[in-house]
Amino acid sequence: MDRELTLSELTQLTNVxxxxxxxxxxxxxxxxxxSENQAAQTLGCAASTVNRLVKGGDLTADMAAKIxxxxxxxxxxxxxxxAxxxxxxxxxxxxGHQAA
Incomplete structure (x- = not known):
């Protein structure tokens, strides 16, 4: 049986x-x-919260429910x-660690 591809390997194959x-x-x-401001109003949170999320901040259970x-x-x-x-x-x- 073939082994399962890692997500990194799949990414290299698909270029996604x-x-x-x-x-x-x-x-x-x-x-x-x-806009982020409009989304924040709709979500009932601060615009900085939306900005933090779109810039790579962690998604919380509360924010996922609001979205x-x-x-x-x-x-x-x-x-x-x-995930x-x-x-x-x-x-x-x-x-990267294995190559070092």
Whole structure:
């Protein structure tokens, strides 16, 4: 049986780097023509909170629930994006450590 590809190997094959939930949200807001300030008003949080998330900050359970209520995005999908992104980062660090 063939071994399972790591996320890093899959990324090299497809040339698609995993994105975290914040980057996904940033693209979503762009497609909806919403600013971070408008999104913050809709989410009921500070604009700095939205900015921190789209710049790579960690997604919290509270924010995932707010995003789901406001925009209908799947909570599971948001956290899967986070998990895939962090897995990719860890594999890349491991790869760099093995080469040293």
């Amino acid at each position: 780097t995993p994105r975290n939930a914040g980057l996904f949200l940033a693209d979503f807001l762009t497609r909806k023509s919403l 789901h209520r406001a925009f209908g995005l799947s909570i599971k999908m948001l956290f899967n994006l986070e 895939d992104y962090k897995t990719y980062q860890a594999e890349e660090k491991l790869k």
